[in-house]
Amino acid sequence: MMSEDRRLVAVVTGANRGIGKAIVRRLLLQTAKPMIIYLTARSVERGQQAFDDLRREQLRSAHTDNELRFHQLDVSDVATMQAFVEYLTLVHGELSVDILVNNAGGVVRSAAGDVVRTCDVDTAYRSVHLNYFSAVNVTSVMLPHVRPHGRVLFMATALAQLGIFSGDLPKVLVSDDLTLNGLHIIENGFVSSVGKGTFSSYGFPPMPFAVAKAGLIAYARMLARVLAHDSRDLVFAAVCPGYVKTDMTGPYAPLTPDQGAETPAYIALTDDTKRLKRHNGGLWKHLKPLKW
Numbered sequence: 001m002m003s004e005d006r007r008l009v010a011v012v013t014g015a016n017r018g019i020g021k022a023i024v025r026r027l028l029l030q031t032a033k034p035m036i037i038y039l040t041a042r043s044v045e046r047g048q049q050a051f052d053d054l055r056r057e058q059l060r061s062a063h064t065d066n067e068l069r070f071h072q073l074d075v076s077d078v079a080t081m082q083a084f085v086e087y088l089t090l091v092h093g094e095l096s097v098d099i100l101v102n103n104a105g106g107v108v109r110s111a112a113g114d115v116v117r118t119c120d121v122d123t124a125y126r127s128v129h130l131n132y133f134s135a136v137n138v139t140s141v142m143l144p145h146v147r148p149h150g151r152v153l154f155m156a157t158a159l160a161q162l163g164i165f166s167g168d169l170p171k172v173l174v175s176d177d178l179t180l181n182g183l184h185i186i187e188n189g190f191v192s193s194v195g196k197g198t199f200s201s202y203g204f205p206p207m208p209f210a211v212a213k214a215g216l217i218a219y220a221r222m223l224a225r226v227l228a229h230d231s232r233d234l235v236f237a238a239v240c241p242g243y244v245k246t247d248m249t250g251p252y253a254p255l256t257p258d259q260g261a262e263t264p265a266y267i268a269l270t271d272d273t274k275r276l277k278r279h280n281g282g283l284w285k286h287l288k289p290l291k292w
């Protein structure tokens with residue numbers, strides 16, 4: 001049954017800390033548009049803690065119109081995605097989401113918790129799955145439920161410039177003939193070629209995080225192209241948050257999580273739809289389109 005509640009519905013993945021939590025804070029406390037924001041996290045305990053923090057902030061502020069909700073969502077677990085979509089459909093109807101921010105992601109850590117900087121097959125596999133396949137899976141499950149004029153965002157990085165690739169890869173990644181299957185083959189090909197030590201001969205750099213995020217940038221472009229005539233008139237964007245001080249980067253990064261959240265929140269909220277559509281599927285940084 002279609003819900004009568006016409007408030008916008010936003011979903012942010014990996015929102016219990018870092019930039020994701022800061023994006024939720026901006027949506028909750030800065031938008032004048034009536035909105036329900038789903039802060040999602042893989043851990044119920046950590047997600048609930050972030051929810052409690054932001055609710056306290058909201059109660060201290062003048063912005064009490066928007067509604068914050070928590071829902072568990074592990075972006076590496078398709079069953080939790082399906083359960084979440086079923087819940088959203090029940091509560092908001094078949095078309096249930098206006099804004100989807102694919103934020104969950106990051107660096108690979110060792111069992112001791114240190115950031116792994118080597119390019120071995122285990123790191124490549126984990127990085128590609130956390131940063132590329134998880135966001136593609138979440139988007140595939142949610143996309144049929146995105147409402148007209150909806151916006152789908154992917155957190156990328158400026159490290160994932162086309163120039164880090166060589167051979168045919170830069171051309172292939174921006175090709176209008178690139179399919180989702182083709183993109184999966186590229187990302188899986190990176191992992192297996194790292195295992196065989198042949199990745200550089202295929203044009204890949206020894207940078208698992210950047211290769212995975214480049215896949216997301218190509219995916220945003222592809223969605224904009226393939227769905228250009230979809231009657232829902234959707235907007236897709238890949239966003240570089242800048243170098244932001246979070247658990248991912250440590251204390252020396254110059255930007256705060258709130259500054260890192262500025263561009264994704266702008267794309268989620270701006271009324272300048274024409275500007276977003278002009279750069280549909282493009283890469284953004286510091287509130288501006290960035291050439292890829």
Ligand SMILES: NC(=O)c1ccc[n+]([C@@H]2O[C@H](COP(=O)([O-])OP(=O)(O)OC[C@H]3O[C@@H](n4cnc5c(N)ncnc54)[C@H](OP(=O)(O)O)[C@@H]3O)[C@@H](O)[C@H]2O)c1
Pocket residue numbers: 013014015016017018019020041042043046073074075076077102103104105106107130155156157158240241242243244245246247248249253
């Ligand atoms: N910080 C930067 O300078 C920077 C630069 C470029 C791009 N980015 C991108 O921006 C996004 C946010 O980065 P950040 O710096 O805020 O990272 P962060 O502080 O490490 O936070 C990562 C978030 O992702 C969540 N997450 C990890 N695996 C998940 C899963 N399977 N399911 C659901 N959530 C999961 C984490 O949850 P747990 O607490 O449960 O682990 C955490 O909430 C990431 O995609 C990152 O790659 C960041």
